[in-house]
């Protein structure tokens with residue numbers, strides 16, 4: 001019965017949103033009378049804050065994309081990995097449900113997986129794995145992992161690694177690519193050497209303006225020598241102190257799936273710049289032009305375009321520092337709590353690319369009032385920040401926890417993903433987790 005009503009509310013919104021809104025909310029925007037009863041029937045509970053539910057709000061219980069719910073139909077089953085949400089098998093992609101991101105430092109088990117191609121063979125001698133640094137350098141270098149570790153200062157940092165398409169599923173109209181919720185993010189503790197130190201050892205020529213990154217993973221076509229992805233960045237990001245050539249994760253060897261024996265970690269910028277199975281850094285005299293560069297790839301409009309319009313990316317710019325975003329790790333979207341629960345102790349994480357997070361707020365009354373959460377300092381620059389806080393609930397019923405972070409420059413997560421683009425990058429809208437009490 002409830003299922004049927006759920007479907008009809010959804011269908012009505014889809015087919016005739018204005019009529020659905022008029023029926024559900026009436027002219028003054030407040031949910032009341034029969035409409036309130038219908039909406040309550042649909043969500044399966046009374047709605048204590050119905051009075052502040054804005055017109056046009058389809059309950060998150062129905063509207064949040066399945067992949068973002070942590071209850072997607074397909075769960076990854078793989079040795080050494082947790083129950084991630086499978087996005088695709090060829091290439092293998094899987095998202096971490098927000099509740100598995102409750103660890104301050106993301107375990108290798110719970111790291112999301114993003115591949116553009118196949119997996120390379122496991123090398124027989126990982127310490128002998130070679131990295132070539134060539135192009136606009138005075139001396140071409142060929143260094144093994146063992147040499148990198150012995151020749152340069154070794155550092156350990158907690159670093160955000162977030163897919164450029166994280167949050168893509170919240171875009172309307174839908175955009176192409178993995179329909180990530182908010183879980184294409186990790187905060188592992190990486191050990192390695194600074195890319196900067198290695199570039200300085202090679203000696204950058206004045207013409208060096210960008211990097212190009214190559215890895216050993218085969219293209220899905222099987223064509224030998226064709227890279228699955230080869231992105232690159234401005235030399236300034238390559239020279240930043242937290243941009244690492246990493247050979248350990250959380251004090252252990254990096255799992256094969258996550259790029260062993262050597263990977264780049266370019267924190268705060270799209271994850272595609274953190275090349276796995278790294279074997280070459282090509283220093284360029286112009287922006288890199290490998291697969292994954294140019295057009296609409298990892299690029300966003302300089303001026304907003306009409307959502308759903310086709311665009312070849314002519315007036316787009318590379319997505320660089322990722323926008324502010326937060327996750328809720330204490331409560332899964334769609335959770336049911338015991339009757340009589342009158343407070344929620346919320347926990348999560350927030351991050352903002354190269355910036356830090358100055359505040360996280362949560363609302364349980366559809367955004368009418370917001371409670372400030374406590375936000376911890378990051379373990380180091382480019383680490384995510386953990387947040388905690390309590391909200392109170394006046395009665396049993398249907399709630400939505402809305403959570404929203406603000407970066408150090410005062411920018412907040414918007415209500416809807418902004419700057420629509422054909423491949424859905426940079427969408428960082430406020431998230432809504434449905435919670436039923438009783």
Ligand SMILES: Nc1nc2c(c(=O)[nH]1)N[C@H]1C(S)=C(S)[C@@H](COP(=O)(O)O)O[C@H]1N2
Pocket residue numbers: 111112113114115116117161162163164186214215216217228229257258259270271272273274275276277278
């Ligand atoms: N060699 C190689 N490196 C890669 C990729 C890839 O397909 N091949 N995918 C990139 C993308 S798009 C992301 S988001 C991150 C994901 O890293 P993870 O799978 O370790 O979580 O790896 C990046 N590095």
Ligand SMILES: [Mo]
Pocket residue numbers: 114162163164165270271272
């Ligand atoms: Mo990515």
